[in-house]
Amino acid sequence: MTTESPEHLELLAEVDTLLTRFRRWAGAAPGWDPAVPCRARMDRLLDRAAAFCVRLEAPLVVALLGGTGTGKSALVNALAGDEVVPTGKARPTTTQPVLVSRPGIRPEMLGMDPAAVKVVHRDAPALADLVLIDCPDPDTTDANDPAGREPTNLARLRDILPRCDAMLVTATQQKYRSARVSAELAAAARGARLVFVQTHADTDDDIRDDWRRILKPDYVPGYLFRVDSLSALRDVRQGVAPRGDFARLLDLLARELSGAAGNRIRRANFLDLADEALAACQERIEEALPRVGQLEAALAQQDAKFTTALALHMRGELLSGRRAWEQRLLGQVTGHWGLSPFSLVLRIYQGLGNLASGAMLYRMRSPAQVALWGTLEGARFFQRRRRAQRADLAPRRAAAAGFDPVEIQAAALVLEGYAADAGLPRELVEPGTLQAGAEQAGAGFVDRVSAELQRVVHQLASRHTGWFTRARYELMFLVMLGFLLFRLGKNFFYDSWLAEPPVPVAGLEFYLASAFWLLVWSLVLIWLLTSRLRRGLRREVDRLASGWTEASAVEGLFGPIETECRRVRQFQTDLKQLRAEVARLRRQLALPEGMLGARRSEQNK
Numbered sequence: 001m002t003t004e005s006p007e008h009l010e011l012l013a014e015v016d017t018l019l020t021r022f023r024r025w026a027g028a029a030p031g032w033d034p035a036v037p038c039r040a041r042m043d044r045l046l047d048r049a050a051a052f053c054v055r056l057e058a059p060l061v062v063a064l065l066g067g068t069g070t071g072k073s074a075l076v077n078a079l080a081g082d083e084v085v086p087t088g089k090a091r092p093t094t095t096q097p098v099l100v101s102r103p104g105i106r107p108e109m110l111g112m113d114p115a116a117v118k119v120v121h122r123d124a125p126a127l128a129d130l131v132l133i134d135c136p137d138p139d140t141t142d143a144n145d146p147a148g149r150e151p152t153n154l155a156r157l158r159d160i161l162p163r164c165d166a167m168l169v170t171a172t173q174q175k176y177r178s179a180r181v182s183a184e185l186a187a188a189a190r191g192a193r194l195v196f197v198q199t200h201a202d203t204d205d206d207i208r209d210d211w212r213r214i215l216k217p218d219y220v221p222g223y224l225f226r227v228d229s230l231s232a233l234r235d236v237r238q239g240v241a242p243r244g245d246f247a248r249l250l251d252l253l254a255r256e257l258s259g260a261a262g263n264r265i266r267r268a269n270f271l272d273l274a275d276e277a278l279a280a281c282q283e284r285i286e287e288a289l290p291r292v293g294q295l296e297a298a299l300a301q302q303d304a305k306f307t308t309a310l311a312l313h314m315r316g317e318l319l320s321g322r323r324a325w326e327q328r329l330l331g332q333v334t335g336h337w338g339l340s341p342f343s344l345v346l347r348i349y350q351g352l353g354n355l356a357s358g359a360m361l362y363r364m365r366s367p368a369q370v371a372l373w374g375t376l377e378g379a380r381f382f383q384r385r386r387r388a389q390r391a392d393l394a395p396r397r398a399a400a401a402g403f404d405p406v407e408i409q410a411a412a413l414v415l416e417g418y419a420a421d422a423g424l425p426r427e428l429v430e431p432g433t434l435q436a437g438a439e440q441a442g443a444g445f446v447d448r449v450s451a452e453l454q455r456v457v458h459q460l461a462s463r464h465t466g467w468f469t470r471a472r473y474e475l476m477f478l479v480m481l482g483f484l485l486f487r488l489g490k491n492f493f494y495d496s497w498l499a500e501p502p503v504p505v506a507g508l509e510f511y512l513a514s515a516f517w518l519l520v521w522s523l524v525l526i527w528l529l530t531s532r533l534r535r536g537l538r539r540e541v542d543r544l545a546s547g548w549t550e551a552s553a554v555e556g557l558f559g560p561i562e563t564e565c566r567r568v569r570q571f572q573t574d575l576k577q578l579r580a581e582v583a584r585l586r587r588q589l590a591l592p593e594g595m596l597g598a599r600r601s602e603q604n605k
Contacts, residue, residue, distance in 0.1 A: 014267065014585065018274065019049055021581070025574050030567035033423030034288040038281040038575075045277045048191065051111040051163055052270055058109045059101065060262040061131045062253070063161060063192075065185060066170030067178045068137040071199035074229035075170060076100055076134045078246065079253070081124045081236040085134050097160045098134040102127045111163055116156070126250060129258030135160060139180040154184075161188035165265055166257055166596075168195045173204035176211045186218065186599070191273035193265050194597035195252065196221055201228040201245075215597075222597035225249050252595050264589060268598075271586045275601060278579045285572050288423055292568050295418040299558050299565070302411045306438075306557055309404075314449060315545040329533050332461035337470060342477040345522045346529075408434050419561065424568075428561040441557040449544070456540045464533060473525055480521040484514045 026042035029035040064072040073087040076098070085098045099107060099117045102124070107114045110131065117133070136153035161167070161184075169185060171178075176198070196215070198208055208224040215221040225245040232246040242250050257265065334350060337343040408431060415429035427433065463469075488506070495503035 015049065015052070015270065018582070018585075019046065021578060022046060022274070025571075025578060028567070028571065028574070030564050030571055031425050032288075032292075032564070032568050032571070034284045035568075035571060037284060041277045041281055045273060048162060048273055049270065052266065059105065059127075059129050059131045060166060060257050060265065061110055061133060061164045062166045062168060062257065063133045063135050063164035064168045064170060065135050065138070065157075065161070065181070065188070066199075067139045067172075067175040067181045070170040070172050070175050071229050072137075072168075072170050073134050074233065075168065075197065075199060075227070076132050078227075078229045078232035078236065079124070079126045079132060079250070080120075080122045081126070081233075082122055083233070084120045084122055097136060097156060099131060100127065100134070101131040105131060112160070116159065126253055128254075129262060130253055133160060133164065138184040139178055157184065158187075162191070164188075164192055165262070165269055166193040166195065168197055170197050170199050171207075171211065172198065172200045173207050176207055177214070189219070189599035190276045191269045193257075193269065194219065194222070194599070195225070195249070195595070196597055197225040197227060197249065199227060199229055201226045202231060218600055220598050220600060223248070223252075223595035248595070256594065256596060265596075267589050268586070271582055271589065272598070272601075274582050275579070275586065278575060278582060279601070282572075282575055282579060285575065289568075289572065291418075291422040292424070292565060295415070295422040295424065295561075296565050298415060298418045299562060302415065303557055306407070306411075309407075310442075310445065311545050314445075315541060326530065326534055326537060329457050329460055329537060330530060332457060333464055333529075333533065336461050336465035340470070340474055341481065342470075342474050342525065345477065346526065349522075349526055405431075405435065408438060415558075415561065424561065424564055428564060429558070433560055434558065437557055437559045440559065452544055453541075456537070456544070460533065460536050460540065464529070464536070473529060477522065477525055480518060484518055488514065 022042055022045065026039045029039050064076055066072045071087075073085045076085055077083045077087065080100050084100050097117045098120060099105075099110075099112070100120045100122060103121045105121070107117055107119060136157045138154055138157050167185075167188065171181075175181065196211070198204070198206070198211065206226060208226060212221050212224055225248065227244070227246045227249060229246075232242065234240075235242060235246075241247070255261065330346070331350065334343060334346045337346065412429055412431040412434050415434075416426050419426050419429050488511075491503065491506045491510070496505045
């Protein structure tokens, strides 16, 4: 296969895309205890993927795995057409892995340490697109290890198997139930295609039916071969065409383990490894997620408690300082009203204090009187400013009162236990962290409340300056004003000139009485308008306060730990998407059922 072939480029693209997503997923892991082994699994998978990429240009690596005396070496010799490795029945003859390949193949091309294997070159047809590795026996201990440490043979075997693409698993009538061989096969089978071969066909009974029954729960066994390796080697040496299952085995190696088929095997092996790693991560994550859910429920409970307290304090502060907000509302109403008779009354009402102050200044005759006037005006100015500041600071005072440090300390004690059970860092719910989050949440809440109040004042001002509302108040004021002017005009023009007998022109008392009743009527209208504004403002404050009691109203109260919980959920979601993508590719690249075997995935067992 050349590097420019479409299949090669497709393979590289698929591997690179998956590896990029795996790295991104592992890099985005939260500070969560179950995420640590997941990152470690991804690191191992990425290491395997790196070795996989190194071998893309190399022949398929086929390892021979079996117990002592099962004829691995004899089968290697038969496949190579020559005695390339020594054989033996009663004792282990393979202690160092033997790599059998066509000339020109080096261990480095296969991602192997040259010092870890013995290389034998043969120009055999079966080795055209394959490399055979005669592996050490898993069920023997190196005699040179008297201290009883881990068997050297087993360590060599475990080092070489992850670098193999397929395995020829040999067994005999005496060895097909070997627990040690089964354990090593189970550990190495994920990420490799399997070919099961019963050897010693000339002396042993046919155990394939029973062997298939044993394999089926954990493996797709495929076709189980039954060969006599020594007879096959004699046939090759004598130029006799391969016969029986040995001929089928050679055909399998040439047809399903070479060329484009080899590339499909490599892709399928990699996807098997990826699915196994992701499945293990998902199992660990889903086992720990209920405890994260308990932490989230505790956070929601504490959030609701603090939010309710804050909303009540905020409502009380706003209602206690509503006079300043009412004055602002009335000022905006007056500004929106425009120029009309009743708007002049409103402007006079709002500026009554300034008019009285100006009249007093106009009557000042001495420096002492001016100084007294200045003192009174300064007091009025500071009173107005204090009232405005009280209205502006009401939300901040409420926010400070809503986050009691004692309550925060108690919440920290509760949440630390839940965080520890969930496997999340306890530092995220320490009192200092929660206090900083409360201050930040309070500041954000205050800004939101202030913006909402400004919006409410603007909306109320616009609502109460519509043409219908203005027409009603203007009409009521003009009716009274018109009535008084009619009385004055009738008395002056008609009663005093045209009536018989003439009536004297009304005196000052009549004008004072008319002005008094006009003033009373204006105050009544102003009271009606301000009462309506006051009720509307209180209603809007109550409506806003009911919205503040929602848990989502105060954002960032437990910001760090909530962010970590969201990262955990996103970590799980991304894992499910990765598994779905791997499952899709596995279905797309699934090898056709035939002679090859494989380990069953967990969901297919």
